[in-house]
Amino acid sequence: MSLSSAELDAIYLTAALATVTTAILLLVGTPLAWWLSRRRGNGPALVEALVALPLILPPTVLGFYLLLMFAPDTAFGRAWEALTGSRLAFSFSALVIGSVIYSLPFVVQPLQSAFGRVPESLLQTAATLGAGPADQFRSVVLPLTARSFVTAASLGFAHTVGEFGVVLMIGGNIPGETQVLSIALFDYVESLRFAEAHRLAAGLVAFSLLVLFLLYRGEGRRALRLQPADEQP
Amino acid sequence: MSGLAIRLDCPGDRGFRLGLDCTLPGAGVTAICGPSGSGKTTLLECIAGLRDPGPGALVRLGDTTWHGAGDPTPPWRRDIGYVFSDARLFPHLSVRGNLDYARKRRAPNAGADTADVVAWLELDELLERRPETLSAGQRQRVAIGRALLRAPRLLLLDEPLANLDAGASTRCLRCLQRLTGELALPMIYVSHAIEEVTQLADHLLLLEAGRAVAQGPLLELCSRLDNRLSREEGAAAILHATVASHDAHYGLTALDVEGHTLWVTGLDATPGSGRRVRIPARDVSLCRRAPDDSSILNILPVTIDAIEYTGAARATLRLALGGQFLLARITRRSVEKLQLQPGDNVYTQIKSAALLMEATDPP
Numbered sequence: 001m002s003l004s005s006a007e008l009d010a011i012y013l014t015a016a017l018a019t020v021t022t023a024i025l026l027l028v029g030t031p032l033a034w035w036l037s038r039r040r041g042n043g044p045a046l047v048e049a050l051v052a053l054p055l056i057l058p059p060t061v062l063g064f065y066l067l068l069m070f071a072p073d074t075a076f077g078r079a080w081e082a083l084t085g086s087r088l089a090f091s092f093s094a095l096v097i098g099s100v101i102y103s104l105p106f107v108v109q110p111l112q113s114a115f116g117r118v119p120e121s122l123l124q125t126a127a128t129l130g131a132g133p134a135d136q137f138r139s140v141v142l143p144l145t146a147r148s149f150v151t152a153a154s155l156g157f158a159h160t161v162g163e164f165g166v167v168l169m170i171g172g173n174i175p176g177e178t179q180v181l182s183i184a185l186f187d188y189v190e191s192l193r194f195a196e197a198h199r200l201a202a203g204l205v206a207f208s209l210l211v212l213f214l215l216y217r218g219e220g221r222r223a224l225r226l227q228p229a230d231e232q233p
Numbered sequence: 234m235s236g237l238a239i240r241l242d243c244p245g246d247r248g249f250r251l252g253l254d255c256t257l258p259g260a261g262v263t264a265i266c267g268p269s270g271s272g273k274t275t276l277l278e279c280i281a282g283l284r285d286p287g288p289g290a291l292v293r294l295g296d297t298t299w300h301g302a303g304d305p306t307p308p309w310r311r312d313i314g315y316v317f318s319d320a321r322l323f324p325h326l327s328v329r330g331n332l333d334y335a336r337k338r339r340a341p342n343a344g345a346d347t348a349d350v351v352a353w354l355e356l357d358e359l360l361e362r363r364p365e366t367l368s369a370g371q372r373q374r375v376a377i378g379r380a381l382l383r384a385p386r387l388l389l390l391d392e393p394l395a396n397l398d399a400g401a402s403t404r405c406l407r408c409l410q411r412l413t414g415e416l417a418l419p420m421i422y423v424s425h426a427i428e429e430v431t432q433l434a435d436h437l438l439l440l441e442a443g444r445a446v447a448q449g450p451l452l453e454l455c456s457r458l459d460n461r462l463s464r465e466e467g468a469a470a471i472l473h474a475t476v477a478s479h480d481a482h483y484g485l486t487a488l489d490v491e492g493h494t495l496w497v498t499g500l501d502a503t504p505g506s507g508r509r510v511r512i513p514a515r516d517v518s519l520c521r522r523a524p525d526d527s528s529i530l531n532i533l534p535v536t537i538d539a540i541e542y543t544g545a546a547r548a549t550l551r552l553a554l555g556g557q558f559l560l561a562r563i564t565r566r567s568v569e570k571l572q573l574q575p576g577d578n579v580y581t582q583i584k585s586a587a588l589l590m591e592a593t594d595p596p
Binding site: 121122124125126127128129130131132135139140143144 | 281282283307308309310313314315317319321323324325334335338339379380383
C-alpha cells in the first residue's frame with residue numbers, strides 16, 4: 001500500500017509542525033518551568049494555572065480565541081503582517097503558535113517537577129565552588145534533569161502530532177499548508193473513505209504507542225539520579 | 234594580615250536574632266562552639282553569602298569586603314571554601330569530577346595541586362568512585378578536598394564530623410590536622426562539641442542564642458571559670474606539653490609540662506614534639522601534702538588560682554601549674570574540710586590525661 005502525495009504532504013507537514021513547535025517549547029518552557037519551580041505565591045500560581053489551561057479547555061475554545069486574534073483586522077494580525085509581510089490566519093505560522101500554546105503544559109510540567117526535585121542545597125554548594133546562576137543551571141541542573149528534557153520533548157512532539165481541534169479552527173484545511181494528519185483523517189471519514197482513514201489512524205496509534213513505550217522504558221531504567229544527602233549506602 | 238571582621242544583626246532560623254560584632258583571627262583554626270540553634274550555621278551562611286544579613290552588616294577579610302560597602306559580593310565570587318555537614322557531593326559526577334568542578338572554576342595558577350589535595354585527604358583510591366558508593370567519612374573527605382581546590386582564602390567547616398562514626402571521625406580529623414600544617418589557610422570550624430574542637434582549634438568563639446558569650450585563645454578559654462565551659466559536666470583543661478621520653482617497659486610516655494613530668498599511657502608520640510593534653514576536671518583531685526602511697530602516677534604541685542561553686546555540692550577550682558592552668562572538680566565539702574583558699578600551694582592528683590593529636594601551638 002502506497003501513500004498518496006496528499007498523504008505524504010500531510011505527514012511531512014505534521015512532522016515539521018511538531019518539530020518546530022517542540023523546539024520553541026523547549027526554548028520557552030525551560031525558563032518558564034525553572035521560574036515556576038523556584039517561586040511560591042499568587043503570581044506564579046496564576047501563571048501555572050494559565051499554562052495548565054489547555055489541559056482541560058476544549059481545544060475549540062482555544063482555537064476560537066486564537067482565530068479571532070489572528071484575523072487581519074486585529075492589532076496582533078496587523079502587527080504580524082507588517083513584520084513578516086504575510087497573513088497569519090490559516091497559515092503554517094498560525095498552526096505553530098496554536099500548537100505551542102496547546103502543548104505548553106506537556107513540556108512545562110515534566111520540566112517543572114524535575115527542576116523542583118533538584119535540591120537548593122546543591123545549587124548553594126555550586127555557588128560556594130564558584131559557579132554563578134547560569135553555570136549552576138548548566139553544570140548541576142541540566143545533568144540532573146536531562147532525562148526529563150527527553151520526556152518533555154517527546155510529550156510535546158507527540159501531543160502536537162495528535163492535535164485536532166485547535167488546528168481545525170485556526171488552520172482551515174489547506175493541503176500542503178495547514179492540512180496535518182489528524183485533519184486529513186477527518187476528511188477521509190467525512191467522505192466515507194474508511195480504508196484510507198484506517199491507514200492514517202493505525203499509523204498514528206502505532207506512532208503514539210511507540211513514543212510512550214520508549215519513554216516509559218527509559219524512565220524505569222534510569223530514574224533521576226538524586227539521593228537524599230544523608231543517605232548511608 | 235588582619236582578621237575576619239564580622240558585624241551582624243539578622244534573624245536566625247529559630248526565632249533568635251544573630252547579633253555579633255567581632256574580629257576573628259585571620260590565621261589558624263577558629264572554632265565556633267555552641268548548643269544547637271545558637272546561630273552557628275546562620276553565621277557561616279552570612280560569611281559565605283548564602284544568606285543575606287541585610288543592610289548595616291559587615292563581613293570583611295583583611296582588605297576584602299564581602300558585605301558592607303556597596304552591593305554584597307555573591308557567594309560564587311567570594312574566595313571561600315564551604316564544607317557542609319552533609320558533604321553535598323554532586324551525584325552526577327565521580328569523585329574526580331567533583332574535585333575538578335572546583336578546580337576548573339578557580340583563578341588560574343591559584344591554589345593547591347589536585348595531587349597534593351588527594352594525598353593530604355587520602356583520596357587516591359576513591360577518584361573514580363561515584364558519590365553514592367562512598368561511606369559518610371569518605372564523602373566528607375572528598376567534600377573537604379573539593380572546597381580546598383576552589384583555592385579559598387578562608388575555609389568554613391560546618392560540623393564536618395557530625396554524621397561520622399568514631400573511626401571515620403578520627404581519620405577525618407587527622408586529615409584536617411595535616412591541612413593546618415600544610416596550608417596557611419584560616420579555617421572556621423563550627424561544632425556543638427567542645428571535645429572535637431580541642432584537637433584542632435587555636436581560637437574559640439562561644440555562641441549562645443545568637444550572641445558571643447566568650448572569645449579568645451582556646452587553651453585560655455578552656456581553663457577559665459567565667460564561661461560555661463568550666464560548668465559543663467565534661468569540663469576539661471587543655472595543656473600544652475612536650476613529649477620527653479618513652480618508658481617502653483610500662484608502656485608510658487613522659488611529658489614535660491612547665492618543668493614537671495606528666496605520665497600518659499601509650500608510646501605513639503614522637504619525643505621532642507609538642508602535644509596537647511586534655512585533663513578532665515573530674516579526674517583531678519587535691520591534697521594538702523604530697524601522698525607517697527597513691528596509685529596515681531601524676532602528682533604535681535600547683536597553686537590555687539580561683540574557686541567557683543557550681544550548685545550546692547560542687548566546686549570547680551582553677552589551678553596554676555607554672556604559666557598554665559588545670560581545672561579540678563571536687564565537692565564543696567572537701568573545699569571546706571581542707572580549708573582551700575586562692576593562693577594556697579597544694580598537690581594535685583591527676584587520674585587521667587589524654588594526649589591529643591599533633592599540636593600546632595607554638596612551643
